[in-house]
Amino acid sequence: MSGRIATVRALAFRGLNEVVRVPGAAIPSLLAPTIFLLGFVSMFGNLTELPGFTSDDFVSFVLPVMMLQGAGFTGAATGVNLARDIEQGWFDRLLASPAPRPVLLAGMIASASVRALLPTSVLLVVAFAIGADYPGVVGLLVALVFVAAFAALAAAWGIVLALRFKTQSAAPLMQAGTFMAVMFTTSYAPLELLTGWLRAVATVNPVTRVIEAVRQGFVTGEVSWALTWPGLVAVAGLGAVLVALALRGMARSGR
């Protein structure tokens, strides 16, 4: 068992190498969610003037969306890195090793969850600097848990695509997938203010629950179980599906 944990840790650290050893390359993904936040708020900030908007501070309203975008991008990057490893043959080496497939998967996903904290930190610092409301310790912790969880989901998504297509040109699909998952929710405005078709999509989109779970601390200042448990269910459900697909993809990749 300790051998497996060691493997997971080793793989997670290799994922961190990307950030530590090529620092210049990591800067775009580090800053992207923050830049997106600033731009988005500049453009749509005045939506708060609409009657029915649940917050009078657009930054606090939208910050959770950007946190999840950052997590999604980090997770997608895991998929891109795996696709690259597959293309270059390094992944075959991993598969030929005695490490069990679920352990390999856990390692890659764990690294994504940890890495997602980096852009999130930058985002939080800037957001508070421009006036976002402080969610309280519990609110912040809940938010970070969901950020790490969403990064894991995005990583699983990226891994599934990498195993299926075995090429780095699947990268746009990985990135677009997470981007759309986060945007087709109550990302711009509360449910009631969304236009017909988007309201329907957001209602059924599990990621909406995740956004609301992250958002509660920033917008209301407190955390309630009623807003948290749907998010947990969404993460668990998506996680079960994606991890199962990823495991099946790994089992298939020998052929």
Next chain:
Amino acid sequence: MPAAIETHALARSFKGDVVAVAGIDLEVAEGEIYAFLGPNGAGKTTTVRMLTTLLAPTGGRASVAGHDVAGEADAVRRSIGVALQEAALDPLMTGRELMLLQATLHALPRAEGRRRAEALLERVDLADAADRRVGTYSGGMRRRLDLASALVHEPAVLFLDEPTTGLDPVSRLTIWEEVQKLNDAGTTVFLTTQYLEEADRLADRVGIIDRGTMAAEDTPAALKAGIRDPRLELTIADGGADRARDVLTRFGEVAPAADGRVSVSLGGGRGQVAAIVRALDDAGLMMDSLDVVEPTLDDVFVAKTGRGLDDQRAREQEQRERSGDEQLVVEPARQ
């Protein structure tokens, strides 16, 4: 007759004081095949790029087909055909599309261009594959297409940069035959190569370049003769090697050779062989094998630069294998 290619102190340096070509003088006569021989990094490709107007010289001057490469670049381009190392082919185009584009680039009238393209595709045996995308071609096919595209406007001077590097032996022979045929029909050919056999077999004259300067230039035969006399290599049976050496010293300088053989220099030419055999026979010595070995261009290279061209290639190959690079370089058979 004016020279087809002429350079005076042609030089090129890059940023950071990197001197790729340090002042080269060469002259290629019309109708010649000239081989530019040297190891990787010697400056061959840089020189070719200057002669084909792809790169501006930073010193000296050069003219091709009577036109200055710097001042009359367009006139040079009209007279030259170029097939470079990277086989500049677009994988998404078909062979035929590339030939027709090349014809357009050289302002050939449409019908004429089409006719020549078809003829050339036929000639390099790509007529069947002409409508397939270049991305599906093998290495040999790509080189043949590249060569064909360089000929569509019937240039006076053909530049080939390492035309057979990385090709299998059959494709290599095909390219050599084509080059010979072109030259027989009057095209001047300037080719760069790191393969001794290629230079030896094809070239009228060889220029040896090392670290950006010309180390030697002459016909292959003259270069080899200038190094040393041919040697006779023998295997003596039944351990009579020491006695054999005493006999052989009378004829010329004796030295050990590979595989336990012994060799002697033939200062008087191959005619001495008969006398040597008789002398060994008189001494009661038996020979298991006997070969006359000419100096090779590698010997010439060693003599002129102090390093072996083949050794270097072997070392580079080793380095590549160690670093995990899987590029295969097919070695031509040694003479």
Next chain:
Amino acid sequence: MRLAANARVVAALGRRSVKQTFRRPQFLAPILLFPSLLLAVNTGGAGRATEIPGFPEVAGFLDFELAGAMLQSTMLVGVSGGIALALDIEIGFLDRLVAAPISRSAMVLGRLAATAALGVVVATWFVALGLVFGARVEAGVAGVALIFVLVSLSAMAFGGLGAALALAAGRASVVQGIFPLVFVILFLSSAFFPRELMLEPAATVALYNPLSLIAEGIRAPVIAGISAGSLLEGLFGIAVVGGLGFALSALALRRRLRTG
């Protein structure tokens, strides 16, 4: 080389560029797909913005947003043209052109022809999309024609910038890295939201951003009608971008030819 011969070369290279684009569908899809998805989610999420006091008179938020999507698409057309040129450089195809007796500008002009063609595709797509989902072009058929002209010119202008980057960097991966920057720059313009309703300091930047001028030039026929003022502003914005692209391309090409 004489003019007629050069024209043939530009046409041949243009045809090749167009064929290339459609033979690489994985590059084509993002040009239309991403902006369309963004258009959808912007319209769905911020659609009620039309109720905010100060929002321009429009039939619907989609009518306002279409111009932004088209502008974004043309920027991506420019980037993809740059990627294609960078790939040509990487595989040595540009050498083939340099060693041929064609004029230096013919090499880049051929590629710009392809970007213009793609501009037409972009305009067709978004006008059709808009009409299907209920938008109205106030200026009618003449307005649609104007949109096609502006979008094609815009695509060419950004093609010039893309070419400049490709010639300077010589690597497709570098040009591809510009992708995200496209989105960022659009945030600082009135492409997706009226400038008067944006927050500072972005609103001020948007005031001087040539992209705002292009977006508003494309937008005017949709929400208002033919207006010489907006048209001229749009053309001016395109000229600024195009001029910059042209100058940088010429510089980069000259440098590349000098250093081989």
